[in-house]
Each structure stands twice: as C-alpha cells, then as structure tokens.
Amino acid sequence: MNQDRHPLSEDDAITDAAAHWCMRLHADDCSAAERATFSQWLAADPRHAAEYQAMLEIWQTADLLPREHNVVALSPRRKARTRNWRPLASAAAIALMALPLAGWVGWEQNWLPSSYQHFQTGDQLQQVQLNDGSRVDLNLHSELRYFNFKDERRVTLIKGEAFFKVTHDSSHPFIVRAGNGQTRVTGTQFNVWKYDDQVKVTLVEGSVLVSSDGDSGGYRLGPGMQATYQMGDFEPHLAQSDDYDNALAWRSGKLVLDNLSLRQALPVINRYLEKPLLLADDSTARIRISGIYNTREVARLVDTLPKVLPVYLTRSKDGSTVLNRIVPPPSRG
CATH class of the missing domain: 2.60.120.1440 (Jelly Rolls)
Structure with missing residues (x-):
C-alpha cells in the first residue's frame, strides 16, 4: 500500500474548505478576522493552496467570480495538471446555493466543467x-x-x-x-x-x-x-x-521566413525572444527577410541580422533591441 496517499475523506475535507473559502472571501460581508483565518488555513498545508487555486479557476470559468479579483497570492501551479471535478462539484454546488440566483442557474445549466x-x-x-x-x-x-x-x-x-x-x-x-x-x-x-x-x-x-x-x-x-x-x-x-x-x-523545431517584410516577420520572431525586437521606423519595417532557423536559437538570429540585412542594432531605454535601416549615401550625379 502507498503510504503517501491521503485518505479520500481528508481530500474531501480540503475540497469542502476550499469551496467555503472561495465563497466567503468573495462575499461583501467577509471580515478581517475571516481573512486572517483563511491565511492560516492556506499556510497549514501545500494542498490547501492548490485546491483553493483550482476552485477559483473553475468558478471563474463559469463567470461566477470576477477574474480580476485578486484575494491572495498563491504559489505557482504545476506546469501540467489534470483534475477530475466530480468530487469537487458536490462541494461547489453546496457553496453555489449561497451565491446569487444567476450563479445557481449557471451551475444547473452545466456551465461548470466535468x-x-x-x-x-x-x-x-x-x-x-x-x-x-x-x-x-x-x-x-x-x-x-x-x-x-x-x-x-x-x-x-x-x-x-x-x-x-x-x-x-x-x-x-x-x-x-x-x-x-x-x-x-x-x-x-x-x-x-x-x-x-x-x-x-x-x-x-x-x-x-x-x-x-x-x-x-x-x-x-x-x-x-x-x-x-x-x-x-x-x-x-x-x-x-x-x-x-x-x-x-x-x-x-524550425522557423521559416519566406521573403517576409520585417513588419510581418517580427511577431513570429518575437515569440521566441525574452524581450521583443523593435523596428525604428516604417523604412526599416519594409526590409524583407528569408531563411530557416532553429526555434531554440532565435536569439542568435538577432545578432546576425546586420550581416545579412542593411540594418544596425541599437538599444531602447528598456533594453530592447531596435533594428535601424542603414540609409545609403546619396548618389553622385
């Protein structure tokens, strides 16, 4: 038997508590004392924060809670997560009865996912x-x-x-x-x-x-x-x-640029950069680029652009790289 597995009843208790706190913290009459108690509950076990975050997501998906309502800062979620919401649904349904009629109807109409x-x-x-x-x-x-x-x-x-x-x-x-x-x-x-x-x-x-x-x-x-x-x-x-x-x-793993203007290419290139590459002006934006690049090495592409295009690099005030067109000297007639 796996000794790390918690009893189902304990998981249900955490789910019930998360549903309760999700309702109370978004209620107009939630007191400072309740918020302090919630903070203690949240810090008592890592599973509490995970379950509360999950409860927020499912209620926000149903538009029952405002998305911009930031009640508490939670630890980052895992990168990939799968949940079965059927046990959660029973606890949420009880809490939803205390919400406005629109929220209860939303639940009955299957706006919350399984x-x-x-x-x-x-x-x-x-x-x-x-x-x-x-x-x-x-x-x-x-x-x-x-x-x-x-x-x-x-x-x-x-x-x-x-x-x-x-x-x-x-x-x-x-x-x-x-x-x-x-x-x-x-x-x-x-x-x-x-x-x-x-x-x-x-x-x-x-x-x-x-x-x-x-x-x-x-x-x-x-x-x-x-x-x-x-x-x-x-x-x-x-x-x-x-x-x-x-x-x-x-x-x-390839990024293909097929005779695109820099105006067209930059949104694709910037997807792979920590800071976006910027264009100095419309003249620079009209320069065209072609090539096949490794998506994991796009940052290197930026450094090589002055070698293949008539551009030079500068820095903006926030540290972003700016592409500037090299203006050819006037012809002598």
Whole structure:
C-alpha cells in the first residue's frame, strides 16, 4: 500500500474548505478576522493552496467570480495538471446555493466543467492528450487550458502556438478561444498561433468556423486556408495559405521566413525572444527577410541580422533591441 496517499475523506475535507473559502472571501460581508483565518488555513498545508487555486479557476470559468479579483497570492501551479471535478462539484454546488440566483442557474445549466487540464511549456516542444482523446502539439513557451462541459469542449490558448488533432464528436463541439475570437470545430486538424493580441488559424484537414468578437456568424475555412484577426477587427481576414508548410514548421523545431517584410516577420520572431525586437521606423519595417532557423536559437538570429540585412542594432531605454535601416549615401550625379 502507498503510504503517501491521503485518505479520500481528508481530500474531501480540503475540497469542502476550499469551496467555503472561495465563497466567503468573495462575499461583501467577509471580515478581517475571516481573512486572517483563511491565511492560516492556506499556510497549514501545500494542498490547501492548490485546491483553493483550482476552485477559483473553475468558478471563474463559469463567470461566477470576477477574474480580476485578486484575494491572495498563491504559489505557482504545476506546469501540467489534470483534475477530475466530480468530487469537487458536490462541494461547489453546496457553496453555489449561497451565491446569487444567476450563479445557481449557471451551475444547473452545466456551465461548470466535468474535467479540467492545464498545460504550459518552456524550452521544449510537448505533445499532450486531452481528456476527450484529442491530441495537441504545443510550441515553445505556450500555455493552454482545457474544460470539458456538457454541451461543448472548450480550450483557451493563453499564449503561444498549438496544433490540434480533434477527436470527432458532432454533438460536442470543440471551441478554441484565442485573443479576440474563437475557432469552432467538431473534429479536424488545425494550427492556432497567438502573439499579443494577434491570432492566426491555419486549417490542415476538415473544416472550422472562425469568428472574432465583433462577428456574429463566423467564417468557414477549408483545408489550406488561414484566418487572422487582432483586437479591433470586426471580422477575421481570410486567405489561401501560400506558406502552409512554413506555418507548421515549428513542429520540427524550425522557423521559416519566406521573403517576409520585417513588419510581418517580427511577431513570429518575437515569440521566441525574452524581450521583443523593435523596428525604428516604417523604412526599416519594409526590409524583407528569408531563411530557416532553429526555434531554440532565435536569439542568435538577432545578432546576425546586420550581416545579412542593411540594418544596425541599437538599444531602447528598456533594453530592447531596435533594428535601424542603414540609409545609403546619396548618389553622385
């Protein structure tokens, strides 16, 4: 018998306590004495902080608690995490009865998921399997969350890039939220890239429906098509992809730049840098670049740019590298 395994009753007690504190700390009448007691409970066992963080995530997903409400600083979560929410649901349901009617109806309408997964990558590519059987390839420095609801499967791509092979289920759509829009499928293969508020969706197989927040109906993509959008776009921009293989080269650890302007290339390059590379002006932005690079060595690319492009490097006040175009001397006539 594994002596490190805690009894189920003890785990249930922690879950009940986490549900209680999640409700009380977000109540208007929560007192200073209660907050002090909560801090003591939180520090008593590492599992307390983990369970409270999990409870916050599931309630925030259901829009029952404000996301910006920062009650307490918690220790960082593990990079990959899988939970079964069925034991948690019973405790949460009891606590939800004390919330406004809208919260209780939300629970009854299955806005809370039955399972949850969180994945985050560092300097290595990673392939993960979701609870529905779908597989996801994650690029470097990427993060996503998966929630299995009664009526849909929902993924949030927080940052980075992911290639999805979605298990087909026509009655249980698969929705990927990224930036200011979403991609809806039932079973297919596609790539989603996100940098700041820019998003690009590339379809490999099947079909997807891409919409931005200002778009009510969405636009259907066929294989080889791409949709891009960013904050402020009323609808996504559609195009037949000429760099289909280039867009997926990251899965082999490659960054392919095929005659792109620096304005187009920098969002892709900056995905792999600690500090973003900046452009001095529009003239610099129009310079074009080509090449194939290792995604783990993009920082070296920056140092070599003056050797292959008519540019020189300077530093901004915050220490970021700035690309400046070398202006040719005037011709002598």
